[in-house]
Amino acid sequence: MSRQILTTLAxxxxxxxxxxxxxxxxxxxxxxxxxEPNGEHSGPLxxxxxxxxxCHSSLGxxxxxxxxxxxxxxSVDDMSPMVGVKVIFAPLDGTDSIAVQTNAVGNxxxxxxxxPLAYPLHVSVAYDYVDSAGKPQEYxxxxxxxxxxxxxxxxxxxxxxxxxxxxxxxxxxAAADFPK
Amino acid sequence: xxxxxxxxxxxxxxxxVAAFAGACAGTPNAKGYMQETEALHQxxxxxxxxxxxxxxxxxxxCHGTVARNxxxxxxxxxxxxxxxxxxxxxxxxxxIDADFRSVSSLEPEIMNQVVADGGAHxxxxxxIRKARGTEHHKGGTIMVPGDHLxxxxxxxxxxxxxxxxxxAASQPP
Numbered sequence: 001m002s003r004q005i006l007t008t009l010a011x012x013x014x015x016x017x018x019x020x021x022x023x024x025x026x027x028x029x030x031x032x033x034x035x036e037p038n039g040e041h042s043g044p045l046x047x048x049x050x051x052x053x054x055c056h057s058s059l060g061x062x063x064x065x066x067x068x069x070x071x072x073x074x075s076v077d078d079m080s081p082m083v084g085v086k087v088i089f090a091p092l093d094g095t096d097s098i099a100v101q102t103n104a105v106g107n108x109x110x111x112x113x114x115x116p117l118a119y120p121l122h123v124s125v126a127y128d129y130v131d132s133a134g135k136p137q138e139y140x141x142x143x144x145x146x147x148x149x150x151x152x153x154x155x156x157x158x159x160x161x162x163x164x165x166x167x168x169x170x171x172x173x174a175a176a177d178f179p180k
Numbered sequence: 181x182x183x184x185x186x187x188x189x190x191x192x193x194x195x196x197v198a199a200f201a202g203a204c205a206g207t208p209n210a211k212g213y214m215q216e217t218e219a220l221h222q223x224x225x226x227x228x229x230x231x232x233x234x235x236x237x238x239x240x241x242c243h244g245t246v247a248r249n250x251x252x253x254x255x256x257x258x259x260x261x262x263x264x265x266x267x268x269x270x271x272x273x274x275x276i277d278a279d280f281r282s283v284s285s286l287e288p289e290i291m292n293q294v295v296a297d298g299g300a301h302x303x304x305x306x307x308i309r310k311a312r313g314t315e316h317h318k319g320g321t322i323m324v325p326g327d328h329l330x331x332x333x334x335x336x337x338x339x340x341x342x343x344x345x346x347x348a349a350s351q352p353p
Contacts (some may be wrong), residue, residue: 080318118320143254145235145257145266147239148239148241148317148319149242149318153232156238156240156266161265163258163261163262163265164258165265165266166267
């Protein structure tokens with residue numbers, strides 16, 4: 001093979017690797033989520049219910065990498081965001097669990113830099129409230145199965161439920177459990 | 181590149197093909213599976229091996245997805261029935277059979293050999309090496325010799341699955 005052809009090939013390869021350094025599959029996934037649904041600014045309150053790690057991973061487009069993130073809703077039928085829910089992650093290897101609270105739209109996230117746990121993980125959600133008799137209560141919903149490696153709740157928890165999807169994450173099956 | 185005599189190339193190819201065919205020797209049954217591997221089908225069902233694999237390997241983000249090989253159907257993961265959902269009804273017979281096909285079609289010749297040897301040296305199978313994490317596995321180390329899942333799988337490969345261990349490997353907390 002002549003040196004000229006080799007040089008041309010090398011140049012082509014370099015050009016190709018440069019062009020394809022963003023994965024087209026990933027780009028499509030990001031694009032499929034569309035613009036900010038409510039026209040909000042990017043930040044902790046945006047894109048509730050979406051698979052956050054699709055954009056918050058090493059592939060971007062966000063510069064902030066998350067380890068886990070998602071959105072917690074009230075019940076099966078009531079899509080009100082749950083504020084102040086504790087989302088608790090417990091690894092199988094027995095190391096200490098860690099928890100994070102949901103914000104005003106029900107979103108939570110932990111950045112990769114602040115997440116020491118290894119998969120697989122158990123996850124549960126806990127909500128402290130005061131019942132109608134004035135007594136403090138805690139409602140806990142635990143996911144029976146475990147998360148193998150995906151930190152985005154919404155990859156498995158999206159509506160409608162189907163063969164490979166559970167439906168949104170909710171804290172209680174019956175919204176009437178909580179006072180208005 | 182220096183020109184080669186085609187005859188020596190052909191001879192080398194023929195040899196390679198013969199060697200490869202030898203590696204596949206075994207008795208395929210009517211379904212086209214190796215006879216001995218098919219012999220693991222009933223024990224797979226009777227020993228509750230599928231729920232154990234489903235629980236440990238089949239979450240929707242691992243082998244419970246159509247995007248990855250060794251596709252596993254299970255109660256808490258991917259469902260085969262179009263109206264079934266993860267977390268819903270227990271594993272179905274069709275799902276168990278599909279799981280058996282997924283697992284036994286990975287390396288039928290080697291599995292055949294392990295079965296012929298009464299389950300000795302199961303680590304010849306990529307299935308076992310990956311689950312033990314002794315070979316690169318994106319899902320990490322899922323089992324270690326002596327634990328519920330490892331005992332379930334290795335006793336199954338020996339033809340007599342320890343159902344209690346398989347059940348213990350498929351329990352929600």
